[in-house]
Structure formats: C-alpha cells, structure tokens
Amino acid sequence: MLDEWSTSILNHDPMKLYRAKRDASHRSVTSKYNILGFISSGTYGRVYKAQSYDEEGTIHAIKKFKPDKEGDVVAYTGISQSAVREIALNREINHENIVALKEVILEDKSIYMVFEYAEHDFLQVIHHHSQTLRAPISHAVLKSLVYQLINGLLYLHSCHILHRDLKPANILITSKGVIKIGDLGLARLVYEPLQPLFAGDKVVVTIWYRAPELLMGAKHYTRAIDCWAVGCVMAELASLRPIFKGDEAKLDSKKNVPFQRDQLLKIFDVLGTPDEKDWPGVVDMPEYQSMKRLDHFANRLSDWCHSRIRATQGYDLLRQLFIYDPERRLTAKDALQHKWFQEEPKPTWNAFQSVPQHQIPPHRRITQDEAPSMMPAPQNTSHQGHGHIAGAVPFGQSHSKPGSSNSFASQSGGAAYASGGAPPSRKKARLG
Amino acid sequence: MVDRATLAQARYDDLQYVDDPECLDFLAIYFANLITKLGKKLQFRQRVIATATVFFRRFYLKNSYCETDPFTVIAACCYLAAKAEESPIHIKVIVAESRAMFSQENYNVKNFSSDNSKIAEMEFYLVDDLEGDLIVFHPYRTLLSLCRKESGTHASSSNSEEGEADEGPGVGIEDGPRYWGTGEGQLELTSAALQTAWSIINDTYRSQLCLLHPPHLIAIASIYLTFILHPPARPDAAHTLDQDHANESSPEHPTPARQPRRSSRQANHAPSHTTSPKKPQDPIAFLADLNVSLPLVASIAQEIISLYTLWDRYKEDVSPEASKLARELTNSPMSSGASPLKRTGSRSESGLASTSGGGTPSAENRDDTVDPEGNYITPAFLSSVLQRMREAKLMDMAPRPVAVNKRLERTLAAG
Ligand SMILES: Nc1ncnc2c1ncn2[C@@H]1O[C@H](COP(=O)(O)OP(=O)(O)O)[C@@H](O)[C@H]1O
Numbered sequence A: 001m002l003d004e005w006s007t008s009i010l011n012h013d014p015m016k017l018y019r020a021k022r023d024a025s026h027r028s029v030t031s032k033y034n035i036l037g038f039i040s041s042g043t044y045g046r047v048y049k050a051q052s053y054d055e056e057g058t059i060h061a062i063k064k065f066k067p068d069k070e071g072d073v074v075a076y077t078g079i080s081q082s083a084v085r086e087i088a089l090n091r092e093i094n095h096e097n098i099v100a101l102k103e104v105i106l107e108d109k110s111i112y113m114v115f116e117y118a119e120h121d122f123l124q125v126i127h128h129h130s131q132t133l134r135a136p137i138s139h140a141v142l143k144s145l146v147y148q149l150i151n152g153l154l155y156l157h158s159c160h161i162l163h164r165d166l167k168p169a170n171i172l173i174t175s176k177g178v179i180k181i182g183d184l185g186l187a188r189l190v191y192e193p194l195q196p197l198f199a200g201d202k203v204v205v206t207i208w209y210r211a212p213e214l215l216m217g218a219k220h221y222t223r224a225i226d227c228w229a230v231g232c233v234m235a236e237l238a239s240l241r242p243i244f245k246g247d248e249a250k251l252d253s254k255k256n257v258p259f260q261r262d263q264l265l266k267i268f269d270v271l272g273t274p275d276e277k278d279w280p281g282v283v284d285m286p287e288y289q290s291m292k293r294l295d296h297f298a299n300r301l302s303d304w305c306h307s308r309i310r311a312t313q314g315y316d317l318l319r320q321l322f323i324y325d326p327e328r329r330l331t332a333k334d335a336l337q338h339k340w341f342q343e344e345p346k347p348t349w350n351a352f353q354s355v356p357q358h359q360i361p362p363h364r365r366i367t368q369d370e371a372p373s374m375m376p377a378p379q380n381t382s383h384q385g386h387g388h389i390a391g392a393v394p395f396g397q398s399h400s401k402p403g404s405s406n407s408f409a410s411q412s413g414g415a416a417y418a419s420g421g422a423p424p425s426r427k428k429a430r431l432g
Numbered sequence B: 001m002v003d004r005a006t007l008a009q010a011r012y013d014d015l016q017y018v019d020d021p022e023c024l025d026f027l028a029i030y031f032a033n034l035i036t037k038l039g040k041k042l043q044f045r046q047r048v049i050a051t052a053t054v055f056f057r058r059f060y061l062k063n064s065y066c067e068t069d070p071f072t073v074i075a076a077c078c079y080l081a082a083k084a085e086e087s088p089i090h091i092k093v094i095v096a097e098s099r100a101m102f103s104q105e106n107y108n109v110k111n112f113s114s115d116n117s118k119i120a121e122m123e124f125y126l127v128d129d130l131e132g133d134l135i136v137f138h139p140y141r142t143l144l145s146l147c148r149k150e151s152g153t154h155a156s157s158s159n160s161e162e163g164e165a166d167e168g169p170g171v172g173i174e175d176g177p178r179y180w181g182t183g184e185g186q187l188e189l190t191s192a193a194l195q196t197a198w199s200i201i202n203d204t205y206r207s208q209l210c211l212l213h214p215p216h217l218i219a220i221a222s223i224y225l226t227f228i229l230h231p232p233a234r235p236d237a238a239h240t241l242d243q244d245h246a247n248e249s250s251p252e253h254p255t256p257a258r259q260p261r262r263s264s265r266q267a268n269h270a271p272s273h274t275t276s277p278k279k280p281q282d283p284i285a286f287l288a289d290l291n292v293s294l295p296l297v298a299s300i301a302q303e304i305i306s307l308y309t310l311w312d313r314y315k316e317d318v319s320p321e322a323s324k325l326a327r328e329l330t331n332s333p334m335s336s337g338a339s340p341l342k343r344t345g346s347r348s349e350s351g352l353a354s355t356s357g358g359g360t361p362s363a364e365n366r367d368d369t370v371d372p373e374g375n376y377i378t379p380a381f382l383s384s385v386l387q388r389m390r391e392a393k394l395m396d397m398a399p400r401p402v403a404v405n406k407r408l409e410r411t412l413a414a415g
C-alpha cells in the first residue's frame, strides 16, 4: 500500500523527486560569479558585469532575463520567445565577431546568460566622439568597425540567421578592438521556416535602422534588411548621428502596423523617392498607395557623403547598402569584397590600432543596481563609477573578494550548465 | 549522438522497476504516440512534433521514467518545441489540451495538473537538461534535398497543404549541397514513394533511433526501405546494398516507360552512362554514390524493421499507414533474400510476396500479423505499468521513521 507521502507526490507534485535532485546539484550564479555592477537595462532584462571565481577571474557580462510576474509574485509563466531564440541560436554559432555565450544558468525562475565581456559598443563610441572628443571617428577606425561588423553579419547569414535588430547599441567592441555583434533576442533562423517570417513578429528592427521594404509593409523579407541596417550604422558612425532619425508611428489599439510616414520621409530626403526603375517590386508593396501621396525627393546621398565620408569608395559602399530593391542591395558577402576595404587605410583587427591611448573610448560605466535582485548589499560601494576614468583602473581589480556578493537569490531552483568554449563541430555542421 | 551503452545506462534505474525489459521499448512507442497525438491536436507541423520527441528522448537520457512524470514532460516538450520552431502556442492551450487528452480512458492519467506554472516550471528545467541545445536537425530535410517527386516539380514546392511531404518551403536545390557536398542531382520518387519515405521517418521517432544515428543516415535508411516497398519497375531492381553495384554499369537495363529520366548524377560517375542519357536512375546506385557507409545504412534499416515488428504488437489506434508499412516490410521479399534484411526473421516465411505488389492489406487479414496469443500491448496497460514503476520508486525513496533518510528529506523539503 502506498504511504501518504508517495500518494501526495504522485497526485500533487509529480516532479518533486526530479526537482529535488536537480536543485541539489545546482551551482548558483553567485557561487560562480562575483557581480561587480550593473551595466544596462534593456527590453528583455538587465545586464551586469561580473567576474568569474574560477579560471583567471575572467570578466563577463551576465544578462538576466526579467522573470515574469503574476501580480507581485515571481512565477513560472513560460520562457519568452526572445530568450529561447537567444539561447538556441547562441548555442549553434561560434565566430570571432559574434559575442560568445559562455553558459546559461537557470535559477530562481530567471535565466542568466553569461557572455564574454565587451568593454565598448558602437553607441558609446559614437557618443564619445560627439560629446567628449568633438571630432569624427577617423577613417581607419570607421573602416575597421564596418569591416568587422560585416564580417560577423556574413557569418550569421551563412548560418541562415537574420539578426533583425542591428543598431549601435547591439554592436559591441572588446578592449582589444574586436567587434562583437550581440543581442540575438530578435534573431531567427530562416532556413526552412515553418511560418512566414511576418507571421511571427509584426515589427522587426528599431525604426531608424528599418529597411524600406519593412516600412512599406512587405510580408516577406530577407537578409537584405540586415544589410540596410549596416548602411545606417555606417552612416551613423561617419556622421555621429542617426542618418534617418524618423518618428515612429505607434501601433494602434488593434495592433495594426501603421504606415511609417515620417521614417520613410527621412529616408527619401537623402536617397530620393524610389521609383519602379530603382525597385520594380515597390508597386506591389502594401503601402505603395500611401507612399505615392508623399512629396517627391531627389537622391542627394553623394552630397551627404561628401562632407562625412570623403572617400569615394566609402560613398560607393554606402550607396550599395542603401539600394532600395532588396534583391539588388549589396549582400554581406559582396560588401566584404568591396574596394573600399582594399584601399588604404586597410581595416585592422584591432579597430583602435591607430588611435592614441588617450582617445580610446572610456570603459563601461557600471553602477549599483536600483533593482536589488542581482546586486550585493548597498554598503559595498567600491564598484561604483570607477569605469569612466579611461584606462586608469583595471576592471575588477579591487572587488574580487569571494563571497562578497552572495546576498541575492536563494540556492533553490534551477541548475547550471556550461557550454564551455567553442561549440562542438557537429553543431556547425548542422547549421552550415 | 549517443551509443547504446549510454542508452542502457539511462534506462538502468527504470529497469529495476519493470518485470519485462521490453516494457520500456513499448513505453518509448507509447510516449512518442502521445506526443504525436498532442501535436496533431495542437495543429503542429510534423517537424515541431519531431523536435518535441527529440527533446523528450534527450531528457530521458539524463532522467528516468520512474522518477518523473512523463506526461508533464511531454507537455513541456511540446510547449518548448513550438517556440524553438518559431511557431509558439499559448501555455493555456497546451495545458488544456494535454489535460483533456491524457485523461481519456485509454490513457487513464488522472492527475495531470491544470496549473500553467507546472508546465512552465518543467520547461525551465527542460531547457536546462537540454543544455540549451534547442535547434534540431531532422531527416526530413535530407529526404527533401535528396529526393523529389518524379513529376519534375520539386517536392517542397508543390502546392498541396495536406501532403506532409510538402513541409518546409525553401528547401532549394541549392541547399542540398550544404549537406551533400557537391552531390548534384536528386533522386526522383513517385509521390507515393516520397510519402512512404516521409512516413517511415515519422515512425522512426517511436524508437531511440534519433539518439543513436545522425538524421541524414536515418533519412537514407528510410529511402532504402522505400525502394523495397516501391521497387523500381524492372526485373533486376532487386539488388541490395550489400551487393556491389556491378549492375549499375550494365548497359542492358531496360528503360521502363514509367521510369523518370535523370542522368546528370550518374553521368558524372559512370562514363558508360554519358552515352545513354535516357538511362533511368538506379536508386541503389544513387544511394551508393552518397558519401555514407552503406553497411551502417543497412543496419539502421534493420533497426527500423525491428521497430515495426515491435510496434505490431502495440495497439492504440495504430495509424493504418504504420501497420501497413509494418506488414509490407516484414513480409517483403527483401527480408528473405540475400539482403541484410533477412534477419527480420519471424514473419518473412509467411506469404512472401503477397503484399509487395502494392496491394493494401485489407482490414480482415491484418489480424494474421498478430502474435499467436493475440496479446496486444495497450496504452492503458502501459499507463498502469508506468504508475506501478513510479509507485515502487517512491516507496523506495519514501522517508522512513528511521533517520537514514534525513538528508533526502531535507533536500526534498527544500525543493
Ligand atoms: N557582452 C557584453 N559585454 C558588455 N556589455 C554588454 C554585453 N552585452 C550587452 N551589454 C550591454 O547591455 C546592453 C543590453 O544588452 P542586449 O543584449 O542588447 O539586451 P537587450 O535585449 O535588453 O537590448 C547592450 O546595449 C550593452 O550596452
């Protein structure tokens, strides 16, 4: 006869034995990492700077996905599509210009993704040049940044992955000047999709970087949308401000995607209004009629580039990334072969190679986290704000005391796994 | 991929709680059937069902049936697979459908929770046990890149929505080489043959094959078995993998009118063919030309046949297709000839070619494929086996009045 204990487990908590076993073998985030400070809060979660207790005390960025809440209680409500994507895709890829995922820890109803740490990002570099140095990014640096960005994108595309959210904040740079594409939260595999891309996410790409076919309501789109975004990023690096800084028309109450009039106007203002000759498919676009009602513009990209990217070849690359017709737009593969990259100054693997030490952008500023969940108790203030003194304080130096940040999270719930280094080659074989 | 020793190790604990080890194989069929049914109910495409099944199998490489609730795991696998395949469904839907299905009389699972968070929690642990490895490659892709319908239209570009073999738009000819090196050219199959190959692949998920062999080899084994069921229409077509393909270069092949005419691939490999572009494709030669181990393919085919033999003794509402395939394969002339299939043994003596002519076995004579005792394994029986396993396991684990289990108790309390 079954005892009460067993009966109750079978009837009310059939996974109890399993859970107990898993939790017992779990190694918590704080037992493995010393949380140094808070970096940024984004759409899907919060990013922290952390130092590993093992190895050589390597620095990492830990992205904690927001746990879902039901009322005030944190509850299991299902892993977000974005986290599933980011975990799944990151497990499959391995490339110098893509930020590497070191491990994923599932703990306390939250997901922690541990990435290699990148000291800078494009947004910060742009800001540094426009606000602090008040000088443009040098030609050599610009070229290296764009080259490595395209190199990473080519890898993603060859793995049949669309990034779908390329923008300066998602493109990171290590302290060694190596570009790392990050944030695969919107990325997806387009090899044999079971549903049309449009069916999954109605809106992709941050508005300023969104390709014209998306703005025109295309139901089908391709990797060319990422190449458009690269063009926008390149122009922004060159001019230190977004090239097409339109106002986004918000979804209406029925979640219909509105016509993005202002964004299109900003694009037409520089590139001219597209016609059937430039883009034969434009007449079939859902928003074609709305577009025809807009004022007419002529192309003045060459003028725009004249004062911003002096090199003719630089202009030519940008022109080809901004081809309206997605089928004729430059691919990542062809972009990488572009003449601009073959002429002097050649792109370098350390993008900052030519930059004098004092002009290198500052280290990431880290702060105390307002949300108490991940950070050590407030009295531990030594982490605060040291990062902005350029190159002065080696990161993580004074706060590696083990056990100093154990206060968040109980030991229960979840377990960790290490994906350790390069994914096994069978994965690469599976993806391409 | 794992080896058999790892598989055996994974079932070690479960083995302690069953009388007959075969029960575990039947459970494997049972669970896969449940996933398929639930998937169909949720209107999943075949690939999502396959992914969910692979998740389930991988999970039970690390865990035992008796220590978990496989029904909760099934629901979570379906929920997660839908996301991994970018066709998510709401958690409420999966919980409601699972509950409705599992509580049906023939499954007899009474206590499936209606609490969403139970499935969400399971999903969380599942991702962890799967080590984040959520992108799964299936044999369907290989099938579609190797084969196409003889009509000349590419299998995947045909318009029929019902035909499952039409799954996966975008498998272009240009995608084939990514998996097949330089292999140009595709094998042309009748749409019936393509459907058969597709169904055989579906069926392989009832076993552990997806853990033991890479998907492309499973696909090739399925194509191989398809040839046995749909032999090319010519007398000497009966040569098999372990014969070398000397026949291939023989110029005496008749050219049956129905045979598709493709030669590009063979032309590149067999000079004698370049002069006769109207040569029909030789399927076995085609497979032999792929850069894979044919003995391995043959042994996988053998394993698939064993699965059908086992499956024949299991009765749910067996898909007519499956039982037909089971019958045809085990009765196939191939299985008694000088082929690797001859070890299928038991039934090949009965009525040799009776069904190989393409005739569908009628419902009445289906019964003669059942073992003499007429004992079927049913879902209800397996549910009760599982229940007993879990109860016995719990009895072993239950906290005793004595202090021996204090530690375990504490662990459990913490959970
Ligand atoms: N590996 C990293 N190293 C350093 N900082 C990072 C890293 N990953 C992300 N960040 C910082 O956190 C921000 C948000 O991260 P991201 O992955 O883009 O999340 P979200 O989906 O919330 O946008 C980035 O813009 C960047 O400033």
Ligand SMILES: [Mg+2]
Pocket: A042, A169, A170, A183
């Ligand atoms: Mg981001």
